[in-house]
Amino acid sequence: MFATALGEDAELRPLNPWHAEEFLGNLxxxxxxxxxxxxxxxxATDLDGARHVLQRYADRWARDDGGIWGxxxxxxxxxxxxxxxxxxxxxxxxxxxxLEPAAEGRGLVTRAVERLIDxxxxxxxxxxVEWRTNAGNVRSIAVARRLGMRRDGVLRExxxxxxxxxxxxxxxxxxxxxxxxxxxxxxx
Numbered sequence: 001m002f003a004t005a006l007g008e009d010a011e012l013r014p015l016n017p018w019h020a021e022e023f024l025g026n027l028x029x030x031x032x033x034x035x036x037x038x039x040x041x042x043x044a045t046d047l048d049g050a051r052h053v054l055q056r057y058a059d060r061w062a063r064d065d066g067g068i069w070g071x072x073x074x075x076x077x078x079x080x081x082x083x084x085x086x087x088x089x090x091x092x093x094x095x096x097x098x099l100e101p102a103a104e105g106r107g108l109v110t111r112a113v114e115r116l117i118d119x120x121x122x123x124x125x126x127x128x129v130e131w132r133t134n135a136g137n138v139r140s141i142a143v144a145r146r147l148g149m150r151r152d153g154v155l156r157e158x159x160x161x162x163x164x165x166x167x168x169x170x171x172x173x174x175x176x177x178x179x180x181x182x183x184x185x186x187x188x
Contacts (some may be wrong), residue, residue, distance in 0.1 A: 006071065007110045015070035015080055017058055020051035022077045023070070030079065030100035031052070035066050036162070037137045038098055057082065064088060068118070071099070078103035081112045083120070084132075091127035093120055097143070105137070110146050117147065118182075121175045130175050135167035144171040148181045 003013040015023065024047055027034075035043055044050040060066030060083075068082040079099030086093040095116055097109045120126045130150055133140040144151075149171040157165035173181075 004114075004115050006108055007106070007136070010071065010073040010106075010108055012049075012069050012071055012112045013056060015057070015068045015077075017051050017054040017102055019070065019077065020047055020054055022052035023054055026070075026077045026079065026100060029102070030098060033101045034098045037134055037140065038096075039182065042098075060086075064143070069112070071103070071112050073103055073106075073108065079109065081109070081116050086120070086126070088124070088126065091125075092130065093126055093128075094130040094132060095120075097140070110143055113143060114147060117173065117178060121173075121178045122182075126175065128172055129178075131171040133169050133171070134161075135169045141169065141171070148177065149173045150177075 003011050005011050024044060027043055027045075027050065031043055044053050054068065057066060057068035061068075066083045067086070068080060070077045070080040071076065074185060079097065081095065081097045084094040084096050095113055099109050108148055117129050117167060130151075130152075131140070131144045131147075133144070135154060141154050150173070152170040152172050155168040155170065158168045159166045
């Protein structure tokens, strides 16, 4: 996957360590908005930190156990999608996303995650894509629902949060469900 159109003037493409300055700018615009929902290790605060995050995902890509792609709109990096993990042997991966507030409401994340799921389940042949989200993240849960994912359950008080421990919801889609959805025969 080199570059994929996500609609008018938006595209999904690999996000590499040499994009660190753009990535840091995106994080600066999104920081307060995404901080409650993403790992603190993801939200870099300086150029070296941004480079480190992107290098970590480049290394995961090289090991075939993860990856990261940016969403560019109007030539500006506004967010992205990632494979937090990918285990080809078990056929399971975890997908995630982030987006700055100015780019919300245009379906960019939904289309980007849809392309990522297509690649993972159809092209790579994995069996299950997981979506793990803070139970209070209604926008993330809405993406999971729009993509036909099913809620597997809740891990109660599994993560520390600024106001106490938080629940983590697990959503997933299986390859047969995804193929049926793409063929228009799914029940979602």
